[in-house]
Amino acid sequence: MRLAYHKQKFQDWFTQQWIIVWGKRIESKTVPWLMGPFGKSDWISDEFVKELAQDEGLVIERNVKSQGLISSIELLGLTEDELKKLSTSVIEFYQKTADYNLELSVSWNLVFKVFGNLVKMLFSKRIDQLNIPTESISSSEEISSEIITLTDPDSEEIKYTIWYRTFKTTGQVLYSGVYSVCTLPSGLSCIKAVFPLPKGNATVIMSPSVGQDGELHLYSSGKKFGDPGFYFLLEDSKGDLWAQYIRSFRDLLIVSSNEEGISAKQTLTLWNKEVVQFRYKISRNR
Numbered sequence: 415m416r417l418a419y420h421k422q423k424f425q426d427w428f429t430q431q432w433i434i435v436w437g438k439r440i441e442s443k444t445v446p447w448l449m450g451p452f453g454k455s456d457w458i459s460d461e462f463v464k465e466l467a468q469d470e471g472l473v474i475e476r477n478v479k480s481q482g483l484i485s486s487i488e489l490l491g492l493t494e495d496e497l498k499k500l501s502t503s504v505i506e507f508y509q510k511t512a513d514y515n516l517e518l519s520v521s522w523n524l525v526f527k528v529f530g531n532l533v534k535m536l537f538s539k540r541i542d543q544l545n546i547p548t549e550s551i552s553s554s555e556e557i558s559s560e561i562i563t564l565t566d567p568d569s570e571e572i573k574y575t576i577w578y579r580t581f582k583t584t585g586q587v588l589y590s591g592v593y594s595v596c597t598l599p600s601g602l603s604c605i606k607a608v609f610p611l612p613k614g615n616a617t618v619i620m621s622p623s624v625g626q627d628g629e630l631h632l633y634s635s636g637k638k639f640g641d642p643g644f645y646f647l648l649e650d651s652k653g654d655l656w657a658q659y660i661r662s663f664r665d666l667l668i669v670s671s672n673e674e675g676i677s678a679k680q681t682l683t684l685w686n687k688e689v690v691q692f693r694y695k696i697s698r699n700r
Contacts, residue, residue, distance in 0.1 A: 437658030447596040450608030458543035472564040481561040482509035483593040491603030496624040503671035512561040517554035517695040526689040614648030629670035
């Protein structure tokens with residue numbers, strides 16, 4: 415049996431070993447749609463951005479104005495009817511994400527709250543990544559939202575777009591993720607969010623659709639490896655890659671707009687039971 419990298423915290427080694435036991439060995443060239451940056455150290459935050467830029471000889475640009483998570487909404491492969499129906503405000507948000515402020519409220523299912531506290535205690539707080547509040551927040555909390563790009567100095571092509579979100583009150587990292595559009599083996603175009611972790615990453619692949627009122631639905635749900643959903647990836651002690659598809663864990667994000675502005679509702683479920691729900695108020699910078 416292959417072993418996870420041994421010179422790290424036991425909880426990191428244990429979870430990585432679980433992925434090796436229950437996951438599958440992969441080759442990067444055969445799953446380009448799944449690949450993304452790994453964390454090199456046990457402190458993620460925005461440190462992985464510096465490490466990634468140094469390793470690949472890229473130029474870091476922070477607080478990039480009018481930069482979006484995706485360059486064009488057309489990359490999502492929506493039908494002509496869906497593009498016509500999709501809210502122009504939602505399109506603008508995804509194409510110019512850096513121009514918007516975020517406020518967050520959180521509502522937990524009490525059954526899963528213990529699990530959330532355990533994850534935060536063992537992993538999130540220590541590595542400064544995925545610091546999801548474990549207390550329900552009824553009033554909105556302000557989030558600092560920054561777009562960071564890593565650019566090839568020769569071609570001037572943006573190679574990575576990072577959405578770096580922290581709590582304004584504490585500075586703790588909520589999410590530090592790399593966003594792009596990928597094409598699955600089925601030909602489906604999806605948004606991919608990669609969250610670096612020590613010696614690996616957590617990757618969420620979300621399939622897009624448009625609702626009756628012009629809202630954007632992003633759903634990470636599938637039945638098998640190669641479908642939209644949650645994936646954990648890692649590099650073992652010999653440098654080989656492994657991946658585990660978590661079919662039971664799902665994420666539905668609905669982004670909509672009305673006369674009051676843009677809002678989003680994100681619901682995480684496990685075994686079809688709601689774990690936690692996030693609500694975002696999204697407004698343009700003044």
